[in-house]
Amino acid sequence: MKITDVKTFVVGNPPPSFGGRYFVFLKLITDTGIEGLGEVYCVPFHPSIVEKMIVDVVERCVIGREPSDIERMWRSVYSAGFTQHPDLTMMGILSGIEMACWDIVGKEVNKPVYKLLGGQVHEKLRSYTYIYPKAGDKTNVYEDPVLAAERAAEYLAMGFTAVKFDPAGPYTAYDGRQLSLHELDRSERFCKQLREAVGNQADLLFGTHGQMTAAGAIRLARRLEAYDPLWFEEPMPPDNPREMGKVARGTTIPIATGERLATKYDFLRLLEEGAAAILQMNLGRVGGILEAKKIASMAEAYHVQIAPHLYCGPVVGAANVQLATCSPNFLILESIEDWQGFHSRILKKPMQWENGFVIPPTAPGLGVELDEDVACANPYTGKELHLDMTHHPVSV
Numbered sequence: 001m002k003i004t005d006v007k008t009f010v011v012g013n014p015p016p017s018f019g020g021r022y023f024v025f026l027k028l029i030t031d032t033g034i035e036g037l038g039e040v041y042c043v044p045f046h047p048s049i050v051e052k053m054i055v056d057v058v059e060r061c062v063i064g065r066e067p068s069d070i071e072r073m074w075r076s077v078y079s080a081g082f083t084q085h086p087d088l089t090m091m092g093i094l095s096g097i098e099m100a101c102w103d104i105v106g107k108e109v110n111k112p113v114y115k116l117l118g119g120q121v122h123e124k125l126r127s128y129t130y131i132y133p134k135a136g137d138k139t140n141v142y143e144d145p146v147l148a149a150e151r152a153a154e155y156l157a158m159g160f161t162a163v164k165f166d167p168a169g170p171y172t173a174y175d176g177r178q179l180s181l182h183e184l185d186r187s188e189r190f191c192k193q194l195r196e197a198v199g200n201q202a203d204l205l206f207g208t209h210g211q212m213t214a215a216g217a218i219r220l221a222r223r224l225e226a227y228d229p230l231w232f233e234e235p236m237p238p239d240n241p242r243e244m245g246k247v248a249r250g251t252t253i254p255i256a257t258g259e260r261l262a263t264k265y266d267f268l269r270l271l272e273e274g275a276a277a278i279l280q281m282n283l284g285r286v287g288g289i290l291e292a293k294k295i296a297s298m299a300e301a302y303h304v305q306i307a308p309h310l311y312c313g314p315v316v317g318a319a320n321v322q323l324a325t326c327s328p329n330f331l332i333l334e335s336i337e338d339w340q341g342f343h344s345r346i347l348k349k350p351m352q353w354e355n356g357f358v359i360p361p362t363a364p365g366l367g368v369e370l371d372e373d374v375a376c377a378n379p380y381t382g383k384e385l386h387l388d389m390t391h392h393p394v395s396v
């Protein structure tokens with residue numbers, strides 16, 4: 001079997017747009033008619049450019065190869081242009097391609113991908129969701145701790161046993177910084193209100209986006225410790241794991257991080273510095289499924305757990321499920337609420353979510369199929385990137 005062609009889809013994510021402004025999917029086509037699906041996460045260029053990047057890499061490094069030769073293909077792409085370095089753009093492209101190769105291999109042998117990576121460990125996968133706004137909200141759920149606590153109780157009633165929230169304030173191109181007293185107070189009020197709302201029935205996941213210096217993160221963490229969050233997420237920018245290690249040693253709250261890292265090499269530095277108790281690789285950026293499995297195995301040796309990151313489309317979500325199912329050190333999976341809405345409509349068969357858990361599929365490959373009619377009916381026509389940050393300093 002040889003890969004013969006590629007097709008790309010840039011899909012606009014209609015309101016409320018949970019998971020980002022758009023999704024970039026690709027499909028690899030083989031000479032036997034088997035097709036594989038992949039998703040590219042958060043490349044920092046407009047998606048029309050990303051489509052060209054995908055085609056360029058596939059034409060140079062993938063066409064004519066057997067989809068099962070994943071290690072050979074991975075090294076060729078990783079080393080393209082004499083780089084051999086975790087370039088986030090190339091790793092995003094490679095991740096989508098690699099994911100599609102696994103989808104093809106699984107379909108060829110009629111097995112889910114997790115059966116090819118060590119087999120099934122978990123029968124169901126605990127999941128969490130962000131606390132999201134709803135139409136008709138009188139205040140901003142990201143700024144109002146009372147409304148956030150009400151929403152957390154609603155998620156608890158749905159079956160969730162963990163919720164994530166990020167009240168620390170805007171994230172900017174000038175971070176890390178010291179949070180203002182107002183931001184510190186609001187963050188503490190969120191934890192207090194949410195803990196009172198869910199009691200010991202749900203974990204609190206305190207999200208940030210690298211806003212703080214190490215000293216600023218420790219300062220905030222000491223306010224939050226009384227409410228026993230399960231994790232303190234990416235408290236400072238991801239480019240200095242040694243400083244992140246200072247935060248980990250300066251608080252009793254487990255540090256979770258990794259959504260902006262790629263490859264085993266980035267994650268090794270994180271582990272060597274003791275900078276995280278929970279790794280949050282995004283499979284649409286980290287280098288693909290096999291690379292994520294290698295990272296999970298490294299983490300296992302450090303007694304560190306994994307919680308695959310998801311703020312994108314359901315194909316990365318499906319890949320996350322494959323990794324989580326076969327990883328002994330899996331902790332929890334990020335969901336976009338209960339996988340309904342557009343994340344359901346874009347697939348021919350939606351993800352199976354029951355009472356707070358994702359149920360691993362038994363279908364071959366990734367276990368999902370893109371509804372191309374829905375994809376083509378929702379093109380992205382905007383100018384903005386999938387995610388972005390404030391480009392001016394925050395005034396205290």
